[in-house]
Amino acid sequence: MTFEMEVETLQKRPEGELALYIHWPFCVSKCPYCDFNSHVRDAVDQAAWRAALLADMAHEAALTPGRRLRSIFFGGGTPSLMPPETVAALLAAAERHWGFAEGIEITLEANPSSVEAARFTDLAAAGVNRVSLGLQALDDAALRFLGRAHDVGEGLAALDVAQRVFARVSFDLIYARPDQSPEDWQRELARALALGTGHLSLYQLTIEDGTRFATDAAKGVLTELDPDRAADLFEATRAATAAAGIPAYEVSNHARAGEQSRHNLAYWRYQDYLGIGPGAHGRRLGQATVRHRKPENWLKRVAAGGHGIQVAEPLSPRARATEALLMGLRLDEGVDLARLAAKTGVDALIDLRAAARLEELGFVEQAGTRVRVTPAGMLLLNAILADLVVT
Known part of the structure; x- marks a missing residue:
């Protein structure tokens, strides 16, 4: 079957439910560790942005008829800076275009400032039922180091509001x-676990190219934590969260049973997802899509053509299989190789000799057709993936 025939077939029948990502690129300031597509602007034409996001969404809807949404995720940037009426308009349009699956998860990333927390009730009324709060630290000195505008008191106050307003909260x-x-980390983590959310995203600080921290590191002003000490903290984190009943289900994400991020699981399980807004990525109908990254360029593209796509290209079966493995092996559940082979038509998915060697070392487990990276292996995930995955 040619790629064009495969796309035509997928368009004619529902192929499972979809996830939708909506990118809001604006922030009040740029954090020194952040390499996301975020931008600081003096003013934002809210009406123009609302219209452009609605147009970009309509383009995706025309290509994916008959498929319901299982999750929507507003990411950024700082989506909590969006007017609630814009969020409401986007959600209403999404429901018209696709329809919502029962129990749809609608997440919005938020900064824990008092100004943004004041919008939480209106955002919940608009339809948001899950918030992901960027506390980032429970220590004022650490927050200053990370360039955050809030202090611990303001962050905890915002968390309290979020827990009263939204059905589900992560930070x-x-x-x-x-x-x-x-x-220090054990005390901070214990405090975090006592706050009672059902989901935590716990990330090790990494120095990303193009950030202020990368510049500081190059000047010798900033030195990353010793890798062995970082590994000890990783293991201690997993032990503490497991003991608290909120174990890791992905490298950096921890949740109580039933509280896992359904939207992020769509990425990690390599299910179809749509991405709209500046720089957003998507995977649908066997294609990879990428929107224009710079906000102004994205707006111009939408005005000219009705969508913000910069690249839309078919992915080969091998490319899809590789991406699915690289994403799925981040999960504690691992990947069902038989199911992936049936989905992509690719049989030689992993290097069997490498898998056997890694299993002997205790880094990989195989049970039937399922392969997973063990907790010990997660410390070396990038190296394991390079060794294990056939590309």
């Missing part, structure tokens, strides 16, 4: 900061 913390001791 992020960044650890393995320079000179962070195991004792």
